[in-house]
Amino acid sequence: MSERPKLDKNLDGKTFxxxxxxxxxxxxxxxxxxxxxxGGKLEITERIAHFLDTGEVIAAKKVQKKSQIIGNITxxxxxxxxxxxxxxxxxxxxxxxxxGFSFNVAFQKWLKSNSGKTYxxxxxxxxxxxxxxxxxxxxxxxxxxxxxxxxDFFADNRDKSLDEAIKCWKYKKKLQGHNRYEKSDLDVLxxxxxxxxxxxxxxxxxxxxxxx
Numbered sequence: 432m433s434e435r436p437k438l439d440k441n442l443d444g445k446t447f448x449x450x451x452x453x454x455x456x457x458x459x460x461x462x463x464x465x466x467x468x469x470g471g472k473l474e475i476t477e478r479i480a481h482f483l484d485t486g487e488v489i490a491a492k493k494v495q496k497k498s499q500i501i502g503n504i505t506x507x508x509x510x511x512x513x514x515x516x517x518x519x520x521x522x523x524x525x526x527x528x529x530x531g532f533s534f535n536v537a538f539q540k541w542l543k544s545n546s547g548k549t550y551x552x553x554x555x556x557x558x559x560x561x562x563x564x565x566x567x568x569x570x571x572x573x574x575x576x577x578x579x580x581x582x583d584f585f586a587d588n589r590d591k592s593l594d595e596a597i598k599c600w601k602y603k604k605k606l607q608g609h610n611r612y613e614k615s616d617l618d619v620l621x622x623x624x625x626x627x628x629x630x631x632x633x634x635x636x637x638x639x640x641x642x643x
């Protein structure tokens with residue numbers, strides 16, 4: 432795997448996608464080259480990749496929220512598009528789930544992405560999400576790759592420290608390819624590996640020095 436290249440307009444979209452960049456770096460790039468900075472990390476990534484390949488600037492998506500009149504909700508009622516939490520929804524779920532009900536983030540995301548399913552399905556999904564959370568299996572969004580990496584690191588290395596986990600993460604995101612945790616990432620904690628990397632850097636530095 433090669434080291435992460437500098438993010439500038441000389442990159443092509445394919446190479447850009449193969450490396451990890453912080454959202455702050457992506458936003459700085461957009462500001463420098465006049466691209467919109469709104470949206471999540473994935474949307475900004477697509478915008479930059481398109482710009483690198485074509486030179487075209489994609490306008491930010493405009494989200495139009497339509498006001499909806501919600502009638503009586505039953506277990507057979509279909510979940511409406513562009514779901515928005517309301518007191519009517521809260522009252523329904525408290526009636527069927529109990530006063531302990533709350534619109535947790537995972538459940539809100541489920542509701543927003545499952546329009547057309549019934550509220551009976553939603554109740555089932557709510558209990559499943561609680562069970563997954565209880566068992567430590569709550570999914571993390573793709574854009575929060577750091578959280579996913581740290582979680583998987585400690586699942587495999589309970590004896591390691593957070594500093595070691597972060598060191599492996601920083602090493603991983605400089606490499607070409609995915610940013611998922613792998614056992615081989617622990618190489619960066621090995622003193623012999625560090626020594627070899629240092630020697631490699633010195634040799635590369637010497638190679639680019641001008642001849643006297």
